[in-house]
Amino acid sequence: MADFVVRIPRVSVAISEAELVDLLVADGAPVTEGEPLFVIATDKVESEILAGGTGVVRWSGSIGTVYEIGEEIGKIEATG
Amino acid sequence: MAGTPNDSTDPPDQPGLTGLTGLTGSSDPDDRDDLASLAPATARRLYELMTLMKTADDRLSRGISSGELLTVYWPSRGQEAIAAAMGVCLRSDDQLVTTYRGLHDLIGKGVGLVEIYGEMLGRQVGASRGKGGTMHIASPGVGVMLSTGIVGAGPPVAVGLAMAAQRLGLDRVVVASFGDGATNTGSFHEAANMAALWDLPLVLLCQNNLYAEMTPTEHTMKIEHVADRAAGYGMPGTRVDGNDPVALVSAVTEAVERARAGRGPTLLECVTFRLRGHYFGDPMAYIPAEQLAAATEADPVLRFRARLVGSGACTAGDLDTIDAAAVASVEEALATVLAAPPTALTEIDHDVYADARNCPA
Numbered sequence A: 001m002a003d004f005v006v007r008i009p010r011v012s013v014a015i016s017e018a019e020l021v022d023l024l025v026a027d028g029a030p031v032t033e034g035e036p037l038f039v040i041a042t043d044k045v046e047s048e049i050l051a052g053g054t055g056v057v058r059w060s061g062s063i064g065t066v067y068e069i070g071e072e073i074g075k076i077e078a079t080g
Numbered sequence B: 001m002a003g004t005p006n007d008s009t010d011p012p013d014q015p016g017l018t019g020l021t022g023l024t025g026s027s028d029p030d031d032r033d034d035l036a037s038l039a040p041a042t043a044r045r046l047y048e049l050m051t052l053m054k055t056a057d058d059r060l061s062r063g064i065s066s067g068e069l070l071t072v073y074w075p076s077r078g079q080e081a082i083a084a085a086m087g088v089c090l091r092s093d094d095q096l097v098t099t100y101r102g103l104h105d106l107i108g109k110g111v112g113l114v115e116i117y118g119e120m121l122g123r124q125v126g127a128s129r130g131k132g133g134t135m136h137i138a139s140p141g142v143g144v145m146l147s148t149g150i151v152g153a154g155p156p157v158a159v160g161l162a163m164a165a166q167r168l169g170l171d172r173v174v175v176a177s178f179g180d181g182a183t184n185t186g187s188f189h190e191a192a193n194m195a196a197l198w199d200l201p202l203v204l205l206c207q208n209n210l211y212a213e214m215t216p217t218e219h220t221m222k223i224e225h226v227a228d229r230a231a232g233y234g235m236p237g238t239r240v241d242g243n244d245p246v247a248l249v250s251a252v253t254e255a256v257e258r259a260r261a262g263r264g265p266t267l268l269e270c271v272t273f274r275l276r277g278h279y280f281g282d283p284m285a286y287i288p289a290e291q292l293a294a295a296t297e298a299d300p301v302l303r304f305r306a307r308l309v310g311s312g313a314c315t316a317g318d319l320d321t322i323d324a325a326a327v328a329s330v331e332e333a334l335a336t337v338l339a340a341p342p343t344a345l346t347e348i349d350h351d352v353y354a355d356a357r358n359c360p361a
């Protein structure tokens, strides 16, 4: 399995950017696909984003930063 | 004004549960009723299509919400029975005009998943070579002539297609698929009038999911049943449980046969629900909790599965095999699309001008 690139999702039609407000899994910790991974905020609402892959999380994004939709904020490194 | 289109905070005055009383035909999983009226192969085909539609929607939803897939999407989850019934009742040379909420309709009419996902994700392999996006998927080879994001714009185009079939002496039928909200537009009424006047081979397939964006139908219509609008044009209007594939097959068959025989159009109102709201990511705060719970309970795919197993028409194992095949087709199509090149800039005038040489720069 290839690494899963963690990006800011387009959670709604009319958004172009979102603030990363929380990381729910620590850097270097394991995560399983479907588990809550991070939280973003758009002008309207906060959304909890689920992991799209399974492996070890490596964050490159930081809390409090506003990112464009589609921007990379980390990776889930496939293990085994 | 109560319930303007983008008003997501005001709850509706009335919960709008009345429409859901239409969803009764499939509400009893042990129903042995009229499943026998379908050939076993048809029942199976309906389940295959509905499962594929649901699986394709689920995968998109999962991908968009994790950031894996960057696209916009108006989910058809919950409306699968209508599109599956349409799919089994139409010939491949019959034509369809649909909307932005068209994933299920496109699959029902036979558009390949690579073409659909490819278009949604802006790849060269998309139905419109990746230039149209989710709202503009056409695949004339299988009869899908247009998907449009303009509410109410489909029916007049379908009238033109049906008029062409009539004038060419072809016995093909055109289906225009649209929502409840579209029946409030002038273009819908003009189309219905001309189609009835000229006895065109058209089926006006209204997927009444009880909302237009965030506005419930009772805030925009004095009448309770969309089907009643047919009387104004002198065509039959039928209201059917849009979550019951068996009832739908019989209603769609009747409308298609009537159209094919040259006896004119039918307005079919299929009562259903959008289980994921208007657009992907819709928080659905305007939908009363009890209404959403009732609609979730009436999920057409899960209900049909229980009904097929309960009546002995299929075993759970048969259906598991169908489900697994749907997952495999969806994953294979998505992998193909993700490996395909993004639409090239050189595509920009392809299919735009018949001959670009003489066009002003």
Ligand SMILES: Cc1ncc(C[n+]2csc(CCOP(=O)(O)OP(=O)(O)O)c2C)c(N)n1
Residues within 6 Å of the ligand: B005, B101, B149, B150, B151, B152, B178, B179, B180, B181, B182, B183, B209, B211, B212, B213, B278
């Ligand atoms: C002419 C026009 N007016 C308004 C809109 C904005 N709009 C997009 S979808 C929608 C609701 C349409 O509701 P309905 O016909 O019931 O279809 P559904 O989305 O429920 O499938 C509206 C008003 C539009 N796209 N086109």
Ligand SMILES: [Mg+2]
Residues within 6 Å of the ligand: B179, B180, B181, B207, B208, B209, B210, B211, B212, B213
């Ligand atoms: Mg609607």
